[in-house]
Amino acid sequence: MTAPSLSRLFSRGLTRTLLTPHAPEHYARSLGVTLPDDPTGATVVAVDRPVADVTVLTLRLPDGVERPAPGGALGIGVVIDGVVHRRHYSPVDAASRADGLATIAVRRHPGGAVSEFLWHSASPGMRLLLGAPVGEIALPDARPADVLLVSGGSGITPMLAIASTLAGEGHCGPGGPGRVAWLHYARSGADVPFADRLRELAPAGVALRVIGTAEEGHLTREHLEQVAPWHSGAQIYLCGPEGLAVGLESALGAERYADVHRERFSAGTGTVPDGDGGTVTHLASGVTAHNAGTTLLEGAEAAGLSPAHGCRMGICHTCTAVRVSGATRDLRTGEVDAEPGCRVQICVSAPVGDVEIEL
Ligand code: FES
Structure with a gap:
């Protein structure tokens, strides 16, 4: 039986009522109908809360859904009280990940509908809505030779994807064609998720420095010089709060800062008018x-x-x-x-x- 023949069996308005308690998809599959993966949703397969206020989700992406380039983000939606709320999250995985899974991290924000919802409710089997990949930065296919990453707080995720991709490709290891350095700012080291993945970067040639702002202060030109003395010729990628961007501009000067690739994620949810049609x-x-x-x-x-x-x-x-x-x-x-x-x-x-x- 094919999917179109099902539509002749069931009138659209009555279908879901008649087939309660299961969704039509359940019956269709039990009749041997082969259905394509739902491209509008991802399934949570694992949940971790490794540090305070951060929910780490491993998602199974449907077949055929495009994975964002390293540094790019997925649109993720949840339904709260009948309204879809969407945000953008960058998978932290290297581009080489090929098991159909993607890992994202969601930091709680005061009053944040989605981050609070996931912190309290995310569990394996939960379905999340998927939007198209987005993002203002993405590692180009023609890899830049020298790369400096600068991130703060939740900005760790796109940078981890870029660093892991370059490390996995041998870009910055012994004999590699380039250099990669990464400055990450957090309130303290205890605030930084993905410690295991970060530890794997140094042996692969990534010069990573995590700076706890409570102890060491905010970005300075000295930080740049220490981790990447060659940064004047590097491609620079930035993801973090406005204060970090201001600090980087001050350290680099306005002319050099104009070349920085900056990721800014916004909630992006449009307004909902009254009334249908x-x-x-x-x-x-x-x-x-x-x-x-x-x-x-x-x-x-x-x-x-x-x-x-x-x-x-x-x-x-x-x-x-x-x-x-x-x-x-x-x-x-x-x-x-x-x-x-x-x-x-x-x-x-x-x-x-x-x-x-x-x-
Ligand atoms: S026509 Fe099959 S899902 Fe819309």
Whole structure:
């Protein structure tokens, strides 16, 4: 039996009710239907809280989901009280990791919805929503010879991915083509997760210095000179709080600082309008149409488009498209999501206000 034939058996509106207590996917799989991996979600396979206020999650990424380049980030979403909250987290893994897993670290922030939720509730088996890889920095395929990494607090994660990748490639070890140094700032050494991974970097040639700001103060030019006396010719990557950026600019001078590659992650969640329905702009086709609150798939078809689809009931993911802007409601759960640039299943998503979709 194929997924499309399932859609003829079940009317969309009644499906989930009739199939309670299991989701349609459960029955489809028990009938031998082969379903593609859900590209919109990742599964938590391990949870660790190695230092105070940091939740380390190991995620299984669905087949076909693009892993960000070292230094880049994944969009991660959780549902809290029916609303999707998304943030960006950089996997700490080297680019060579090939087991389909990715490790991220989430530091608790006062009042932070997602970090608090994961600190208290993350457990193996939990499903997290996935957005497209993002990030302003990424290690280029043509590796720079000399690399200086500067990070503070949560900024450790993209830098660990870059350092681990270069170390694993023999870039900075004996006979390697380049040099890699890393200055990381934390309140104290006890605040730094991934101690085991950090220990593996020095033998591979990465000059790492972790500076506890409570004891040693903040970034100075001397710190740069000590860890990377060759930094004037290096590519510099920065991820950390504003104070660290100000310190680096002061140490380097404005002209040199302009060359620094800086990662800034923002929550990026758009606002959610009142009321369902809105104007849907189909960006690829240039067609704009009003949608009173039906699915994006039905709205697109009513506007004369023919988006790819299969089951029309949220199972096969054939219809997945990128919602560039605006908010949509998942009609199966009622959850509303307003994160720009996320993949949605258009057969079970309806606009909440105006939406731009890549169709
Ligand atoms: S999930 Fe199958 S068509 Fe939308």
